[in-house]
Amino acid sequence: MDLKIIYLDLPFWRAEVARITLFIADIKFDDFRINSEEFSYLQENGRLKDGTLIPFRQLPVLVINGQSIAQTGGIARICGKLSGMYPEDMIEAGEVDQIIDTVTDINELLNPSMRENDQAKKKEMRAELTNHDLPKYFGYLEDILSANNSHWFVGDKMSIADIAVWGLLGWFASGVLDDIPPEILNPFERLKKLYQEVSKTPRVREWKIKTYAHGKTSSDEYTFDVPDSI
Ligand SMILES: N[C@@H](CCC(=O)N[C@@H](CS)C(=O)NCC(=O)O)C(=O)O
DSSP states (O other): OOEEEEEESSOOHHHHHHHHHHHHTTOOOEEEEEOHHHHHHHHHHSBOTTOOBOTTSOSOEEEETTEEEEOHHHHHHHHHHHHTOSOSSHHHHHHHHHHHHHHHHHHHHHHHHHHOOOHHHHHHHHHHIIIIIHHHHHHHHHHHHHHSSSSSSSTTSOOHHHHHHHHHHHHHHTTOSTTOOGGGGTTOHHHHHHHHHHHTSHHHHHHHHHHOOTTOOOSSTTOOOOOSOO
């Protein structure tokens, strides 16, 4: 099977959930990372310069045997099925899906303030997120972890849900988000445990050594190095 994951050169969860899932299962894929100029091109044209279709002019896109597939959740599921990290049981699959969709929802909570150029307004929006919205969602995720008997979200092994949450938490823990302190995660013991468990998985450690820009200073709120523990 011919697999290519197209994204920016960032360890953002939307791409990492697919890349790491395939890497853990030792499934070969083309880790295709584009620069900001190519990103602008695809936003204008709906294709990469080589003609690859980018259906919604957004990334990530998975190209599988020449067919472009968009949307983070769907891509994660395909990679999870290929890697044995997405349950076959319908209810368990739904439990994984609800986590991926919630990670998406949390990510989207940040979008208005990511786009806000008025610094005072941005600060206000970030305070609201830090004091209300984010702890609320982290609490819901913590409750789901508490209700499961393992330290994973679903069943007793790591799934794409755990990788997605790990990727999202790494973004917050990196400290790159203005006015959202990494300490926001401190009260959530189970989320922190999940984070450490994913981080210490040998293939995840290998992936980080291989691909992460260790120590590189951040130029924006998407450029970050991922801590090993929180
Ligand atoms: N619904 C899409 C959203 C993806 C998304 O927002 N990607 C960002 C990069 S992280 C993007 O392409 N933004 C450019 C745009 O929306 O024009 C998904 O779940 O994959």
